[in-house]
Amino acid sequence: MKNLVVFASGSGSNFQSIIDAVSNKQLNANIAGLITNNENSFAIKRAKSHSIPTACINPSLFKSEDEYCEFLLKQLHNWKADFLILAGYLRKIPGKIISQYPDRILNIHPSLLPAYGGKGFYGKKVHEAVIKNREQESGCSVHIVTKQYDEGPILAQSTVKVDENETAESLARKVLTQEHILYPKVIEHHLNTLK
Numbered sequence: 108m109k110n111l112v113v114f115a116s117g118s119g120s121n122f123q124s125i126i127d128a129v130s131n132k133q134l135n136a137n138i139a140g141l142i143t144n145n146e147n148s149f150a151i152k153r154a155k156s157h158s159i160p161t162a163c164i165n166p167s168l169f170k171s172e173d174e175y176c177e178f179l180l181k182q183l184h185n186w187k188a189d190f191l192i193l194a195g196y197l198r199k200i201p202g203k204i205i206s207q208y209p210d211r212i213l214n215i216h217p218s219l220l221p222a223y224g225g226k227g228f229y230g231k232k233v234h235e236a237v238i239k240n241r242e243q244e245s246g247c248s249v250h251i252v253t254k255q256y257d258e259g260p261i262l263a264q265s266t267v268k269v270d271e272n273e274t275a276e277s278l279a280r281k282v283l284t285q286e287h288i289l290y291p292k293v294i295e296h297h298l299n300t301l302k
């Protein structure tokens with residue numbers, strides 16, 4: 108069975124959907140650990156209540172990117188990570204890590220990439236821009252992480268309608284609901300594809 112290491116910085120609701128998918132055998136994998144950069148992340152509580160090991164690693168506390176990468180890689184090796192699953196992780200994954208896990212790092216983004224992706228488009232900012240531009244639709248995308256931020260190959264997308272009077276908050280909720288359905292399915296499919 109493949110080992111997943113999930114990276115999350117915030118509430119971790121996508122992490123929860125992955126935990127649930129593993130529990131109900133929709134996703135045939137083991138969650139070997141959670142990495143967060145934020146000691147207050149609710150994802151830590153979710154991990155603890157499911158006995159998933161956690162590591163809080165703050166990239167800013169290392170003297171250099173090389174030292175940070177070495178530390179992170181050691182942790183990933185200890186957990187025998189096969190795939191890295193980014194679920195609301197607000198730090199860039201260094202190129203050195205990406206080259207160690209080719210095609211084996213996935214991310215979910217709350218827009219229909221390539222639209223509203225790249226630097227500055229995260230969280231609420233994505234939904235605010237979608238509404239400001241009067242888009243009719245938005246959604247979420249699961250993609251492979253490459254060195255080009257938010258530009259790796261898209262594996263799947265889910266679309267939602269942007270209603271009149273939509274707010275960034277209501278759109279975020281709608282998109283998140285789709286994320287929770289899409290991400291575990293795409294992870295399962297990707298694990299089987301790379302077997």
Ligand code: GRF
Pocket residue numbers: 115116117118119120121122194195196215216217230247283286
């Ligand atoms: C999600 O909208 C995801 O697309 C983005 O960050 C958010 C994380 O939400 N990358 P959560 O922490 O999983 O609730």
